[in-house]
């Protein structure tokens with residue numbers, strides 16, 4: 301079994317503030333170490349559960365957060381951007397199952413540091429009328445290739461939101477969200493133990509976990525944070541503006557839909 305563990309930072313135990321997610325300060329340096337430890341915990345559980353090969357994907361910000369010299373030496377590390385499959389870099393090499401570590405709830409929802417791909421540009425995203433956050437979008441991208449999400453970790457709001465989208469997935473709750481920037485968190489040590497156990501147990505369910513499959517063609521609706529973002533994004537000729545802050549486009553696959561979103565996110569940098 302070949303497992304991809306894709307790792308974000310906002311759902312990691314002990315992380316609640318934007319400073320902890322942005323390079324350039326000591327809080328971030330500690331948070332990236334906690335993120336590395338949670339990725340390693342999932343890798344240990346995957347190996348204990350019978351994984352032959354583990355890829356650990358870095359999927360936050362510039363995709364250069366995990367500390368390579370502290371990673372489980374049995375795993376390989378997927379690092380850097382841009383890359384075709386965004387947060388799921390490495391999936392293109394062929395994987396049997398996916399684990400989402402350190403994930404968070406979607407933009408404008410409750411939960412610690414909730415956002416979807418780009419916190420300053422994207423307000424809400426629907427695929428075929430279903431509102432999705434990062435776990436749903438990338439769960440569907442993996443599902444299109446027949447790959448199920450077997451484990452997801454993050455705060456309790458993320459678990460509640462995502463359970464309805466990924467009903468067969470095992471969730472590990474690392475903290476209880478008490479606000480956007482506050483939580484009652486497990487200690488990093490306890491969170492890692494829970495993730496390792498969850499990953500080991502999730503491995504036994506790989507065969508019975510259904511991939512998330514959306515109907516194609518996929519209609520994506522995006523609500524932006526400001527009208528200026530929709531002004532900018534609709535320079536792209538095939539995107540259709542619905543109102544001041546909403547646009548739509550059609551895709552023949554989830555991969556196409558997600559890649560367009562990631563291109564729009566990159567374009568949005570010019571409005572900062």
Ligand SMILES: [Zn+2]
Pocket residue numbers: 308309310359360361
């Ligand atoms: Zn992130």
